[in-house]
Amino acid sequence: MSERQPNLRERRRSETRRLVQAHAVRLFSEHGYDAVTVADVAGAAGVSSMTVYRHFPTKEDLVLIDQPAQLIAEHVAASSATQPLVRRIGSALIDAATASTGGNGDEQAANERFLLDCLRLMVSTPALRARHLDSQYALQQAIVEALGKDATDPDAAFRAQAATSACLAAMHTALTRWVEDDGRTGLPDLIARALAASFGDDAVATHRKD
Amino acid sequence: MSERQPNLRERRRSETRRLVQAHAVRLFSEHGYDAVTVADVAGAAGVSSMTVYRHFPTKEDLVLIDQPAQLIAEHVAASSATQPLVRRIGSALIDAATASTGGNGDEQAANERFLLDCLRLMVSTPALRARHLDSQYALQQAIVEALGKDATDPDAAFRAQAATSACLAAMHTALTRWVEDDGRTGLPDLIARALAASFGDDAVATHRKD
DNA sequence: TAACATGATGGTAGTGTCTAACACATGAGT
């Protein structure tokens, strides 16, 4: 409730965007992603197809959620460089998940339900799953850059890429499991367990705020 | 040179398939994936667009290469269940890569060049990269099944999923690096280094033929 | 050899995603 100076125009724009996306996710969840056309979504939201494309570049973007790459990258950059790579990255992922799913307000609960609906579609629809995996690819680049291993020598950069991709894959497994559990299990805990299963318990066990 | 009983019809069919795919990869590499239409590919190969779609369900499938899921799964299933998960999977991935890129005949070299062209397109084109990542998702399911951890308890299955996805992500990093090096570095060695960077040197160090 | 069955190919029409260009209306700043 701090940085609020929205124009009436900007408010309307973001409101139609929210409206279109909400109808899209609802229709996709009810009838399946492929069975619903963009024109259907536009009609349900009371706008034209063009307006949908103005807000979302492709039909897939109606469902895809941007991961908090900025947040994760900052956590990685702030971590101690003396720790093993997978530990630095894993801690950042767990912290980001804790921050994202932590709050327990009414609006927060609605946001989490919406996020679960989107993720459910992403996991079950091949086209969305593919795009989602590729977006993790972009997140990977952000993390590697935050690790600061690029300029030195190419071999260190390669190791950073490998470790980062492996950590993100483990997180994706946790995300999938989170969706299957319908959000009942805590996401940070699932991520920690996925990381432990991949890299060993000692790579993530002593995770405390310091 | 053993299981050869191809009909004249089957030979022609596979020949046109090969021809179409070769022209497609060539045109995509020259002008970019998005700048070349399926009709262009069909014209270059001397067939109609319909024929292209009969051999390749989508435009993306003109470039996507099936990973030897069967081969990898068999390696995993044959590995000793007493070893750590990432070691079982990692060894299978390295062995499969060794088998795939090993031969040194004239035809083998041509195949490897073609594979490199396809992978180069897959890495650089977002749509192809996304599909390729999703195909690894299918490979993941095959490996998890080969691990035989599904029926027992869901927690073991979750750990198997996490470890497998992390190993495959490391392999994908190695594949990317292999393409960037234009195939000069041995793929099995790159995979071993990616696995070591992710899971520690001891997880892959003592890899010898036994 | 002749007739039939099978399967590969081409053509046409159509749907759906997405883009480009132009026109219209409404809120913002002077």
Add this chain to the structure above:
DNA sequence: ACTCATGTGTTAGACACTACCATCATGTTA
């Protein structure tokens, strides 16, 4: 009020992909 910017609608179009039918070569059987 006047202008300007911007969100929106309409239309036309390219392209990926599908459904359906016609055609023709190949493999099989009589």
